[in-house]
Amino acid sequence: MALGDRWSREATEDIQRRILDWYSVSRRQLPWRDDTDPYHILVSEMMLQQTGVGRVGPIYRRFIDLFPTFAALAEAPRQDVLRAWAGTGYNRRAIHLHECARIVCRDHDGRLPNDPAILARLPGLGPYTVAAVLSFAFHQDVATVDTNIRRVLGRSSGKPDADERELRELATRLLPRGRASDWNQALMDLGATICLASNPRCSICPVREICASALDVDALTRAPARRVAERQEPYLGSRRFYRGRIVAILRDLPSGKLVSAGDLLTRIKPDATAADQPWLDEIMRGLAADGLASIDTSQGDARFGAPT
Ligand code: SF4
Structure with a gap:
């Protein structure tokens, strides 16, 4: 039985009405909300991949001020893009966005295409981001499924461990035609x-009367939340931690300046020894491959700089 089969057509319309009514009075005020400019939508969605709304807000405004169009972003030096991206983490997303802007300007006359197949080929755009762009910027009837939506749909349908295919089917079935963006x-x-991951506020939820989990939410949420926490690796001292520190140092170098491996090692790891050199070399090769650093070997020993 499909997830949505527990709801009749009338029940589905009831859910749609409850949630849209609630949204009309309770929605969050976000800098990109009600904005349908495809460039703005793409920037906000790329920033929001794995970074919270509160952190993204001021960075998004600054980024749009600096690079107001695809053309402005495409023409900007990569080092400037990484500087403007600082604070969101995950610098590869900045590289992807920068590449997107260059492709949009080169192949699509500076306008983001509204074709899902073309969007899906752009760097850094997974199924969620493609769906978000299509519904928010182009008003297409496409359902998005992100972490929050996954949780709401899973719980309300009575199957919090539903797989991705089931949730996508349910999301598409529930979508009110012509209201995809708001929905x-x-x-x-x-x-x-x-419908928070821990301690959901069922007593004030607009769908509490018809939600399959409203009365049993403790049992449904505590165990998965704990399992996720247990799986998370410590950030401090991790490979990602050092990559982030190196990107920050290179990003803030004066334009064209390079640093030696020894200088870099001393700055990111004061207790480093010669034995750490292969470790640094491997990280630098990875950063260069990801477009986050440049490596110059023209004078013998490798020196490192911001990406060009
Ligand atoms: S009633 Fe509770 S579990 Fe159900 S959708 Fe609302 S907040 Fe989530």
């Missing part, structure tokens, strides 16, 4: 403010 954002807001 997708309403589900996101519901997951972010009411």
